[in-house]
């Protein structure tokens with residue numbers, strides 16, 4: 001099924017999504033990968049109140065999506081360079097905390113840990129995969145991009161981006177269904 | 193004795209860095225197009241079609257095929273009768289990388305210290321493997337390597353009694369472990385023999401072989417085919433979303449080894465298997 005989804009997310013709408021749904025995302029997404037996650041995580045751990053924890057993050061993550069991305073530099077006349085997903089599992093250590101604080105969507109590629117899947121279910125979130133290695137194609141769906149934090153990290157800085165009809169597939173839905181497990185089984189069964 | 197100036201080398205390296213990242217070599221492109229034609233997994237087919245569209249956009253707009261433009265890995269064959277003048281050869285190659293990654297708008301993905309992790313800002317240093325060969329030519333092969341797939345690579349210290357069966361099982365184990373993380377369809381480089389570190393180097397070198405090449409030794413060529421078949425029966429498919437194309441190719445490079453061992457390295461590469469060679 002092909003669906004259009006707006007970000008910031010409407011959690012009620014996300015509940016309807018199922019692993020295997022093909023979606024087109026539009027709205028705001030924030031890029032963050034290894035180094036930015038580590039920094040956010042440490043900043044939150046160092047803060048002592050709910051309020052301070054929230055303030056320690058460079059943007060309000062509630063109902064938002066993080067795109068695990070470190071783009072190539074934008075050539076003249078381009079919004080961004082090549083911009084495909086990086087492997088999500090490297091962010092697994094930091095993710096449950098962010099989901100518990102209100103982060104709602106993640107876009108990446110590859111497997112997630114059982115802890116991330118539990119946090120996805122606990123908070124009614126979704127993990128989407130974009131096509132790994134399709135950075136040129138995906139860059140066409142990013143219509144604006146601006147570094148908003150951690151500029152010193154270069155490609156790993158946090159960017160606020162506007163995406164339009166960004167293609168992705170639901171890998172882990174809010175019930176905890178995991179497409180990486182079911183898709184391969186389904187394919188093998190279809191060949192029998 | 194033939195002379196070559198390092199300025200010529202730097203310029204050639206710069207060009208290769210850019211070219212390798214903007215377009216796949218024709219053998220890789222053909223391989224992906226063929227896979228898209230025969231794929232029967234619904235989501236898998238969708239992924240392959242988008243990879244073709246991606247290659248076309250990359251070429252037309254001069255955008256890197258993938259945002260992970262890799263660590264710059266080189267295999268350099270230096271003719272022993274060649275005289276190199278100017279800067280140091282390693283520095284000349286690094287200078288080429290510096291210029292290529294800057295002028296080609298490629299990503300700088302290298303940190304200076306594995307723990308302190310400050311980006312070097314110019315994608316250097318490169319990883320350079322030198323070989324001294326007869327003659328007076330200089331052959332440089334670049335293989336920019338992304339780390340989504342590199343992270344899923346493995347070394348297995350197999351024993352002689354493990355035989356072909358052990359090799360098949362180990363490569364399959366590495367592929368299953370990689371699953372969707374290494375951006376399938378994969379290009380699987382295998383190093384067999386030598387010792388611990390040579391096996392890994394051979395595995396990387398195997399990735400620079402043409403997709404349609406076959407190993408000159410019949411028993412190794414047969415093993416390449418068998419392992420590819422086994423991998424493609426896993427159903428992992430493009431993007432890990434189900435399909436018959438989990439790998440595009442398996443290449444094995446071998447070297448003599450010790451009576452007690454049979455080292456095996458699996459260097460995982462994605463469909464963005466980039467390589468370019470030039471002889472100066």
Ligand code: SF4
Nearest residue numbers: 133258338340375462
């Ligand atoms: S594994 Fe390959 S295709 Fe995937 S992000 Fe890395 S370089 Fe790109």
